[in-house]
Amino acid sequence: MVHSEQKAVGSTRSGQPALVAIGVGLAAFVAAGLTAFSGTPIAQALGLPDPGALTTYGLPVVRTLTEIAAVLTVGGLLVAAFLVAPERNGYLDVTGYRALRGAAHAAGCWTLGALLMVPLTVSDGLGRPVTDVLGFSRLVAIVPRLDVATSWLVTAGFALAVFAGCRMALSWGASVVLLAIAVAGLLPVAATGHSAAGGSHDVATNSLMLHVVAAALWVGGLAGVLGLAARRAEAAERLPTAITRFSGLALVCWLVMAGSGLLNALVRIPLADLVGTYYGALILAKTVALLVLGAIGYQQRRRAVAEAAAGRGRPLLRLGSVEVLVMFATMGLAVALGRSAPPVRGVASPSRAEVVIGYDLAGPPTLLRILFDWRFDLLFGTAALVAAGLYLRWVLRLAARGDRWPAGRTASWLVGCAMVVFATSSGIGRYAPAMFSMHMAQHMIMAMLAPILLVLGGPVTLALRALPPAGRDGDPGAREWLQSALHSPLARWVSHPLLALALFVGTYYALYFSGLFEYALPSHPAHLLMLLHFTLTGMLFFWLVIGVDPVPRRLPPVARLGLVFASVPFHAFFGVVLMSSKDVIGREYYGGLALPWVPNLLADQKLGGGLAWASGELPLLIVVVALVVQWSRIDERSARRADRRAELDGDADLVAYNAMLRRMAGGADPSEPPAAGGEGSGSKPGDADPVRPGGVEQRGSGTAGG
Incomplete structure (x- = not known):
């Protein structure tokens, strides 16, 4: 029985890289295939010359692989930072450290992919073969003039910082900081492209930022949880807490993705163009994929999460593997959507304000x-x-x-x-x-x-x-x-x-x-x-x-x-x-x-x-x-506080202070303790007791006491 269980665990563990490899291949195939199937490439639609087959089909593949590496980086850091508990001394435990190392490998791939996207983006933007734009001096001269290429270069800087940090970090606090840097690294590219141009680009850009962050946390987090489930013998104590936390996060991410995706689509394309156009068909396909993912996520919360929390992780692995494959395919679909030209609207030329800020202004800013x-x-x-x-x-x-x-x-x-x-x-x-x-x-x-x-x-x-509070034995x-x-x-x-x-x-x-x-x-x-x-x-x-x-x-x-x-x-x-x-x-x-x-x-x-x-x-x-x-x-x-202390100790401070004044009035050394005959033995008969200004001995909160 033990041998069969260890064999099952080992086979499951070995199946995780295979699952990721299959998902990556599926996403790349979807991105390149849909780009090739498109009857109107985006360069042709924009009136640009053809950059060549290497850029036309290589760019969506490289971008898909880069985005998958980015979400796996975010997922590994999410596991280390919030889904598993660190040691009580603040350092990551074995499970968290393993997730951090996995994030380091993914961040290295993310860095390489972002750097490859720079010349590919320049080639695509200029309509020239990628071999014509290669060269350090050419890229230095051209990249600052192209927002998309610049954003990929900035993304490479974020990814490199995450890679270096993951190689050196050991503490829980460092993993939280690295997660924040990784999420920030998703935003430069999201701020460019279709969403950054045309009308209402402020709404489109904001919605796409929310969409990208929610997708990275969801897809990366699920991959991280499946990695924990595959190592049941090593992470048995950590898995129930991780699954419970991710389940709530996944629901929030799905709602954010659905709302932001719908809003972004409405900004880019009229409802009438959803049917009868290739761009609209891609949006509908992505919507269907998101609904399918929502249904799978519901089944996860309904059955697989409870069984995994009880120590039976196979249903989670089976259903989660299907969910990861659908997610990766959806990412390839999203890349193909970004490579397709939206339908041209037959509207009047926009005003200067609409071109620059994304919307028109009705007139001067009156109070109303x-x-x-x-x-x-x-x-x-x-x-x-x-x-x-x-x-x-x-x-x-x-x-x-x-x-x-x-x-x-x-x-x-x-x-x-x-x-x-x-x-x-x-x-x-x-x-x-x-x-x-x-x-x-x-x-x-x-x-x-x-x-x-x-x-x-x-x-x-x-x-x-x-x-x-977590309690003495609970996870933070x-x-x-x-x-x-x-x-x-x-x-x-x-x-x-x-x-x-x-x-x-x-x-x-x-x-x-x-x-x-x-x-x-x-x-x-x-x-x-x-x-x-x-x-x-x-x-x-x-x-x-x-x-x-x-x-x-x-x-x-x-x-x-x-x-x-x-x-x-x-x-x-x-x-x-x-x-x-x-x-x-x-x-x-x-x-x-x-x-x-x-x-x-x-x-x-x-x-x-x-x-x-x-x-x-x-x-x-x-x-x-x-x-x-x-x-x-x-x-x-x-x-x-002074009143409460006086009630507890009988106003010892004030008594000692008055005793010191009496000794001073009697000519005794204030540093010497009072004589055995009593605290007033140093004073002459008939002398008035020395007190604080005011004529009466003060006690407590200012009332006279005997």
Whole structure:
């Protein structure tokens, strides 16, 4: 029996590389076959010369293999970081270390594939055979001019960093950081291609980013779980927790993929073109594949997960293997879809604004348009709504068990989330990419007002109270991950007040006065990065100043107030410089939009500088009020602690203090203990007892006592 079980385990383990190899071959065949089957190659549809068979059929194959390597990298890091528990000393156990090594091999393939995609993309973009563009000097001259080739080069840098990190990392914290880097490495390519061109490319790009990240976590995570299931003898204790965690993650990923994929398709192609066009047929085929994967995932959650958690992993392996093959085939289908030209719409020529920012503007930003002309931001708007819902869920969980959570903190968090939605999705967010003044208004809300409200909500404290602890023998969960993050060296480093101050105010000058802002203006991903940077640096700074959550470096109230006032002159001077400058920041970009209601770009910039200078008053008032309230509460808590200590020890400190005063009044050395005759033996008869100022001996919280 034991021999047969070991044989089964060994055969299953040996079957995993074969399964991956079959899936890779299937995905490459689907990508190349559908590309060859297409009657209108994308180069021909765009009026470009034929780059040759090597590029036409080699590019989709290499891209498919590269994307599979990327998702396997993400999957291995996901297993090491969150699906299996590390040792209690913070280092990865054998299972996690094995997953990390597998991620290193996949990251090496990812790096090589991304580098191969650079000349292939250049060849495809220029319509020249790949042999004509090979050469270091040629690539150096051409790659910066092609966004897609540049994005592949950036992706290769991310993949190389992950490969090097996986070869050196041993701790759980390092695996989390590497997972974040790997996920970030998926985004540069997702921000280019079909989604980055044409109308509504902001929505298309945002939806594709969500789609790609969800797919990588789902496909890579499933491959990682199947690897654990194949090693039942080595990972028997880890498998139930890993399966349970991945099951919930897979459901979220499927919902995100379905919603983002549908939205991306509606942006690219009208509903009428789904039938009767090759591009529409590919979209329908991908939709069917996603539905099939959803059905398989449902069966996994219904039967295979429970059986695997009970120690019977064969149903999971059988059904999961089919799911992986369908996933890989779907990835090949997605690559073929990206290589196909969408049907041409018979519409009028788009305006300049629609070409540059992805949508039209109805007119000048009046008050009514700012308040009611909304365009929902798929990334920041969704994140704010999810954060608000999760916060309320934790509050209700505390209330259900009888714990109280301050209503003021809840209101502060919800208003902060509303400010994020308003800054990114209202008329301010709609006009921000087209006008410097509206960009600065959005900047101030995201960097100043929203972070103050969010940190006053105390989300970390709420999470630590609402999330269930793992227990002495349980695997670490979300609560333990959060605690580890708070006590990590990275958290202590970024929470240094001087660093937080430099990031909060110094990046204003580095961004707007160095030429970096002009370079980033035409790029939608760069716009997203700016917003993310404003929000994170603002939250970091105000977390140290007025945050109610635990801080690795707790500052006294006076130091916090000094940190706030140290930042005020920098903000004021920044606004003054903008108002007094004679040079227009981003003249070429804003001038190219040619908005009729912005005839004077310098006047619009001065308005933005005025907003930057004046908008700091309300946040500063909120910060000062919060500091005063927190300071008073610190004094109240200190007084209560002193009262409780006095009740427990009979006010020993005050008794010793009065005894010292008596000895001093009697001429005795205060350092000597009192004589055996009593604590007042050093005083003369009839002398009044020396007491603290006020005439009575003070005890406890200020009442006289005998």
